[in-house]
Amino acid sequence: MSLSVPVAVVLLFMLGSALAAAVIRDVVGSIVAFAGYSFGVAVLWALLRAPDVALTEAAVGAGITTVLFLLTLARTTVTRSDRFEGISLRSGLAVVAIVVTVGATVPALPAVGDPSAPILAGDVSQYYLTNAYDQTGVTNVVTAVLVGYRGFDTLGEVAVVFAAGIAMLLVLRREAFV
Amino acid sequence: MSDRDSPTDATADSGRPDGADESQPDAVDGEGSVSRPADERPPYVESTIIMTTVRVIAPFVLTLGLFVMFHGASSAGGGFQGGVIAATTVVMLGFAFGIEPIASRLRNEHLALLVLSGVGTFLVVGLGGYLVGDNFLQVSEYETLFHHGSKYSIELVEVGIGVVVSGVITSLFFLLGTGIDAADAADPDTDSEEDR
Structure with a gap:
């Protein structure tokens, strides 16, 4: 599977913002990181030539969801001391297990743009x-x-x-x- | 529920606006709580830059939303996307000019009627399939009525979807942005009676 450079950059950006959304303790920062993740997904769909899904993701995921999150946040009071969320061993192990399990299915997928893929053929x-x-x-x-x-x-x-x-x-x- | 009206809470709110966590008796230490009194929420700040920008951008965003909604049959887009983009206009106006003044122009009943009309459009097009053809939502049979009938009926359905989506998002935005405070200010009696 040849991974073009823009797709790789977007995937890295998505990975970083997803990690930031999970780890940052400041809720506003987490929401912004989550919006960045949605934006990355939208760009990825556009790169994979799915403009309809990209439009939906950009408008709903990166736009409206963020606004609704922020509005809900404005109704709460949260005081925080730490900068980052502490990650317990158990949740870390669970994440690793899920990533390994889902990642094991990736080689079974057809390559992007493969003409003999079932979705095209x-x-x-x-x-x-x-x-x-x-x-x-x-x-x-x-x-x-x-x-x-x-x-x-x-x-x-x-x-x-x-x-x-x-x-x-x-x-x-x-x-x-x- | 009754925390807002309890006397201790009221004095704490007015006396210590900065000690947000102490004014909430049910707050876990250092974790805050999910009920923040209205007067402690971040207030609306009037900003000339934001207002001017929104005033310039809003017509274009609305046009883009309508284009995506109406042109979904021939290019990327459709009712869902276009409806969200069109509703973004209201969100931008809310951020620029304050949510309460915008929300007071649009009552929830009107928004509910708008959403209902969108669903109704979809259903009318669907039931019309029985008149021109044999089946529910058989849009291809509209072709027998007039040229491009199938395409225009699909467009009509997309517009209905867009109206539903934009209406729901707008009302969600208003409800989360104003919530009970606007209703309290309008008629304080009805809500306190509903509490009991």
Whole structure:
């Protein structure tokens, strides 16, 4: 797998900001590091030519989530003494175990851009790529799949967002715990 | 729940604005607490630079959001992304001019109606599939009605999604930014009655 230099740089940046988000004790700093991580993910999606996902990640992950985190933080008081979070042996071992377990599956994945990868060579993807414009009249295949072919799924997603919003309206309006 | 109204808390708040951890009786030592009284929260600071910047940038951000929302069928984007970007406009305005004045213009009921209209648009397009074709959400059958009917119905669905997403994010922003304080200021009786 040939890893281009920009992708490697972005991955390093993501690793650093993820570590910073986990280790920094200052909550605001941690949130900013988390936003940086989301930004790295967005750039990575853009480099891997998935602009739709990149847009979502940049807007939701790096943008709105950070704002909501900061707003929630403004309602709390936290005093801190240490600069960095102490890492116990147990949690460190758990992280190492998870990384090793997940990392062991990486060699099984096809290389990025491999033409024989199932996602490219599979019948379903090829069907969408071949027929999406003729059947839906939409040039963006992602949108064609989202609304044209999988419209019912998307309706479910919208229903989830709608229900979550209404629930938040009802719960936060009568927040007696503040 | 009743911590805000307890007399000890009230005196501690007014007397010692800097001793945040001591004014909270239920706070663990050095760990703070999750309930910070409104008068101790970081206040809104009026900044000419931020206000001017937001005033210049906001129309462009809103335009980008609408473009991503409406142009999702032909380029990267769609309702989810465009809705979030459009809602960012409100977030920027809130940071620049204060959340309370912006939130007081938009009531939660109106936002809920907006979100509902987005879901309704999606459902209407979906149910319309029964009229023009045989199945729910059969958008390709709109092609029989008029040219590019399939594409425009997909666009309409995307706009509905965008309205839902932007409405939910805007109301979340207002709720977290103002919360009970705005409701308290408006009608203090209703909330205290709901507590009991």
